[in-house]
Amino acid sequence: MxxxxxxxxxxxxxxxxxxxxxxxxxxxxxxxxxRSVSRYLIAGTGAAIGLLLLVLGAAGSLPLLGVVGFVVMFAAVAFAFADPQRGGRRSGPRGVVQADGAVRPSASARKGGFMSRLEQRWDRRRDEGR
CATH class of the missing domain: 1.20.890 (cAMP-dependent Protein Kinase, Chain A)
Incomplete structure (x- = not known):
């Protein structure tokens, strides 16, 4: 409907x-x-290699090999679920959409910087509370 x-x-x-x-x-x-299938294939291969190293390290009483295997496995899973970075594209708000549909750059998009964005958020929340 x-x-x-x-x-x-x-x-x-x-x-x-x-x-x-x-x-x-x-x-x-x-x-x-x-995400592309190749990303999952790479991550799956890395996780399998990491698991193999972990098992070999445990079976051969080689703790360093086990730790390396765990790190490889963890990195592979993190790679699979991480957001792929697009070239030069920065995250975060780029502007504010006005009622007429026009987009004006936000203050954080103009200034940038983590601390300045936190300060702006703090000021905005404090002003809304009044």
Whole structure:
């Protein structure tokens, strides 16, 4: 059953509000990227090699080999579930969507810096509490 015009307007308004409130979440929800199969094959191979080294280290009473196997296994699983980095693309909010649909760069996108973003969030929360 299709949405009525009122429901469509309310949905669009909710989308704009989400995008302006939390652009990072909105960006994450709209991305349709999937990890490639080769990424999982590499991670599976690494996990199998790590497990083999771990077992050989335990069977041969070689604790260093077991530790290396565990680290390789852990790194392979982390590689499988990590977000692939796209060249030069930085994460975080890039701007604020205004009511007319225009995107204006956010202060954090202009200034950057972890501490400045924390200070801005703190100031914004303090102002909202008044």
């Amino acid at each position: 299709p949405l009525s015009e009122y429901e469509q307007r309310v949905l669009e308004q909710m989308e704009r509000q989400l995008t302006s409130d939390d652009p990072r979440l909105a960006n994450t929800l709209t991305q349709r990227g999937r």
